Amino acid sequence: MRTELVSEAGDRAHANEDFASVGLPASGQGGSLVLLDGVTPPRGGAGCLHSVPWFTARLGGALTELTVSLPDVPLAEALAIAIARTAAAHSETCDLSHPRTPQATVALARWSPETVECLVLCDATLLLASPGGAVTPVRDDRLTRLPPALLGSADVVDGTLRNKEGGFFTAAADPSVAARAVTAAVPRGEVHALAALSDGAARWTELFHEGDWPDLFALVREEGAPALVERVRALERADDGAGRAFLGRAKTHDDATVVCVELLQDGRPTSPSPG
Numbered sequence: 001m002r003t004e005l006v007s008e009a010g011d012r013a014h015a016n017e018d019f020a021s022v023g024l025p026a027s028g029q030g031g032s033l034v035l036l037d038g039v040t041p042p043r044g045g046a047g048c049l050h051s052v053p054w055f056t057a058r059l060g061g062a063l064t065e066l067t068v069s070l071p072d073v074p075l076a077e078a079l080a081i082a083i084a085r086t087a088a089a090h091s092e093t094c095d096l097s098h099p100r101t102p103q104a105t106v107a108l109a110r111w112s113p114e115t116v117e118c119l120v121l122c123d124a125t126l127l128l129a130s131p132g133g134a135v136t137p138v139r140d141d142r143l144t145r146l147p148p149a150l151l152g153s154a155d156v157v158d159g160t161l162r163n164k165e166g167g168f169f170t171a172a173a174d175p176s177v178a179a180r181a182v183t184a185a186v187p188r189g190e191v192h193a194l195a196a197l198s199d200g201a202a203r204w205t206e207l208f209h210e211g212d213w214p215d216l217f218a219l220v221r222e223e224g225a226p227a228l229v230e231r232v233r234a235l236e237r238a239d240d241g242a243g244r245a246f247l248g249r250a251k252t253h254d255d256a257t258v259v260c261v262e263l264l265q266d267g268r269p270t271s272p273s274p275g
Contacts, residue, residue, distance in 0.1 A: 019060035047098030055102030103172035200254030
């Protein structure tokens with residue numbers, strides 16, 4: 001297995017709220033990938049003494065352990081356990097019922113000699129590349145299906161949409177939201193490589209429309225994960241204030257994280273994808 005990981009804060013004056021890891025079991029068989037994109041709270045606070053990076057580190061660490069140490073536990077169940085564990089770590093000091101209690105979007109993948117399992121919650125993205133070069137996105141599109149007018153008000157989002165039926169779901173303090181995640185499983189032989197992206201890195205495709213998902217995956221494979229982040233940053237810098245408003249972009253730069261994993265079969269890399 002070969003891996004590449006890059007995570008860059010959107011603003012050097014503030015901590016990176018993303019988390020990413022790749023876990024390998026001692027047996028050497030299989031592995032897991034965890035990517036979290038922390039949700040930046042409003043200035044008014046979130047009823048919690050802890051920062052978003054504290055939350056994503058706690059949740060991400062639990063997920064890294066659980067996805068490796070409990071290979072037979074479904075990813076959604078592992079996510080529920082990790083959320084419950086993280087909530088217990090600050091339930092006595094913080095208001096976990098607050099709609100902006102620390103939370104994150106989630107992308108998980110786990111592979112064994114037989115299967116590649118996937119889980120996505122909210123706007124993180126997983127891309128699966130076949131040995132023949134086809135790229136399949138695994139995404140939770142509930143947030144993108146909501147009318148943009150509703151998303152312009154934090155009060156509307158927090159009161160009627162965030163972690164509510166008919167809205168969208170993030171990993172916060174309620175373990176039950178894990179059952180709302182998008183999941184998939186495919187035979188190991190059908191996956192040559194995979195990539196996980198926070199929405200800050202996915203802007204290259206989703207916001208700036210520089211290419212589709214296969215184009216993005218090819219860029220990461222050919223030039224490296226840092227090249228994707230560099231191109232996103234260049235596009236953000238070139239876009240003026242009017243463009244940001246038009247594109248619906250609240251932040252000039254967002255935290256951007258990319259994890260790329262090339263799987264091996266029988267100890268050898270699978271055949272390279274075209275391009």
